[in-house]
Amino acid sequence: MIKRQIYIDILRRKLSLNPAVVLLGPRQVGKTTLARSIYSENEMAYYDLESPNVLNALKLDIEAFLQQKKDKLIVLDEVQTHPPIFSALRSIIDVNRKAGKFLLLGSAHPSLVKGVSESLAGRISYMELSPLNLLEVGAENQHKHWFRGGFPLAYLAENEETFSEWMMDYIKAYIERDVNLLFNLNLNHILIRRLWTMLAHLNGSLLNSSELGRSLGVSSNTVNYYIEILEGAFLIKRLQPWYANVGKRLVKSPKIYFTDTGLLHTILGIKKLDALNLHPIVGASWENYVIQQIHIILEGKLDMFFYRTHHGSELDLVLVNGVKPLVGIEIKNSNSPTISKGFYLSIEDLKTEYNFIITQSATYFETKGIKICSLADFLTYEIDKILNDL
DSSP, rough: OOOOOHHHHHHHHHHHHHHHEEEETTSSSSHHHHHHSSSSSEEEEEETTTHHHHHHHHHHHHHHHHHHTTEEEEETTTTTGGGTHHHHHHHEEEEEOOOEEEEEEEEOOGGGGGTTTHHHHHTTEEEEEOOOHHHHHGGGGHHHHHHHOOOOHHTTTTSSHHHHHHHHHHEEEEIIIHHHHHTTTOOOOHHHHHHHHHHTTTTTSOOOOHHHHHHHOOOOOHHHHHHHHHHHTEEEEEEEEEETTOOBOOOSSOOOEEHHHHHHHHHHEEEEEHHHHHOOOOOOOHHHHHHHHHHHHHSSSSEEEEEBBBTSSSEEEEEETTTEEEEEEOOOOSSSSSOOOOHHHHHHOOSSSEEEEESSSSOOOEEEEEEEHHHIIIIIIHHHHHHHHH
């Protein structure tokens, strides 16, 4: 296994400062493993809220159940499956705000779980655990990581056949069981599968909910609701356009990306890295991979957007500090990229201080104020330089 020391350190610090911490992330990303790695079995009490015995005990007397291990860190896994627990936690925390009492593990965004924001505002700290990132697995493993993604069991699979089987089982379980269990809903799993597949083919493209709805035979509101659920489960992400204070007609629809490229490739039926390199989606897949890796490493320190106008200006990614566009990024699958006119127009529009073309493995060089570098170099060196200059 790959020890996720950075996340361990962050989680320990948060628990030392807050009565309760919520560790969020998609299913099978390693939340339980991370929780078990910070304390010994004697220092923590672990409960899986998907266990019928645990749920029955909670229903009988939820506060008594939570108070029974006062001397230990209480770890509650898949906490979103039992929303009444949040109001009970509020009462317990208000009586004694001692740090490090509860660690809640969740596979659904708090905004989609009834009662979280109302019950625990000001009492809890949030932390997101992403799939393994490139710096964790090592730049020398970039191609494997891009193809397989960062779910630990998928990335560490013995071979590509085992990886593919694990991913297909993950997708099947999520569509047929997990989505409804996570959100206490009764969604149409056939519709989810069809929508997810269509989103995979549209990866990196502008979202048109009306067009998707017509193809699926449902309303655009239904499409948006299902997309919100997929995003709330940390499986896809909408990248919004940047359009503040620019006097040109701008594209205002978001783009859709997957939070894990291994998931994207499996949904598209791509079972080998060689097949990915020959697939029409390869460019969009690489773009997805770069954006997700930057998102993980930034940890929310800068906001992320794309930029496109009807006049030809275009950037795959814009990193924004407050209301100021700071970094313009174009993503190229080729290691010998050409700089487009749209890139220069975007720099002129946004006045970005730092501008990059990010490739798979290009040797670092600079021309006309634009730096061309590999993804590994950008993640390892450039992000820190930019953040240190803020």
